[in-house]
Amino acid sequence: MGIPVKLEVFEGPLDLLLHLIDKNKIDIYDIPIVEITSQYMDYIRSMQESNLDIMSEFLVMAATLLDIKCKMLLPKEEKEEEEEEDPRQALVEQLLQYKMYKYISYELKDRQEEAELVLYKNPTIPGEVAEYEEPVDLDELLEGINMSVLDKIFQEVMKRQDAKIDPVRSKFGKIEKEEVPLPMKLAYVQEYAKTHRRFRFKALLESQNSRMHVVVTFLAVLELMKTGNIRVEQEEICGDIMIQSLL
Numbered sequence: 001m002g003i004p005v006k007l008e009v010f011e012g013p014l015d016l017l018l019h020l021i022d023k024n025k026i027d028i029y030d031i032p033i034v035e036i037t038s039q040y041m042d043y044i045r046s047m048q049e050s051n052l053d054i055m056s057e058f059l060v061m062a063a064t065l066l067d068i069k070c071k072m073l074l075p076k077e078e079k080e081e082e083e084e085e086d087p088r089q090a091l092v093e094q095l096l097q098y099k100m101y102k103y104i105s106y107e108l109k110d111r112q113e114e115a116e117l118v119l120y121k122n123p124t125i126p127g128e129v130a131e132y133e134e135p136v137d138l139d140e141l142l143e144g145i146n147m148s149v150l151d152k153i154f155q156e157v158m159k160r161q162d163a164k165i166d167p168v169r170s171k172f173g174k175i176e177k178e179e180v181p182l183p184m185k186l187a188y189v190q191e192y193a194k195t196h197r198r199f200r201f202k203a204l205l206e207s208q209n210s211r212m213h214v215v216v217t218f219l220a221v222l223e224l225m226k227t228g229n230i231r232v233e234q235e236e237i238c239g240d241i242m243i244q245s246l247l
Helices: 013-023 033-045 052-073 078-083 089-116 147-163 182-196 201-206 211-227
Strands: 198-200 230-233 242-245
Touching: 013 033, 013 052, 013 089, 033 052, 052 089, 182 198, 182 211, 182 242, 198 201, 201 211, 201 242, 211 230
Parallel strands: none
Antiparallel strands: 198 242, 230 242
């Protein structure tokens, strides 16, 4: 039996299908395709005098429903029943997606209607009123203020400032970058070698002022070894390293 509906009620074929599903209280995941197709075709027949462009969309969906109906009615082999996908699956996914967007559109429409109820008014305060500043009575403002009160306020402010100081990090010293040029240290080691001729490597390092000087001195010794200006000897393992000047 046909359902007396009007075309203007539905925005498209999916909207009509959702209406039929809700009207018949059908599970959208298990659509009785034969029954729905029959009701859908009844609606198509009532559209004979409708706009052809609008009707074409409903005819495409009708062809889809008939195709699904044929696939559901055709006998299948037992092996194919286990492997073949449900022919209604694609249609169910379209309906779920359309339903989600439809409900979202309702929510947006409600928000738009609520926003239209909000009215704004531009400020109409006269300029002389907007520029008015209330006079300040200093005597009234400083009433009850004396040196004792000011000192108490000052001490409270200082306590809050002390509370902000990290008790650990505040004791860290300032890290300064010490620059020791390698050419300068090369000249120093060359002069040291000319003066001492043969000396312990440890004694050369002990004469340095900082770790950075020790590191650069070590690099200078390596450079002088590479150029053949000094010779390094060690008579035994873990023994003193002796440096011989060849300058």
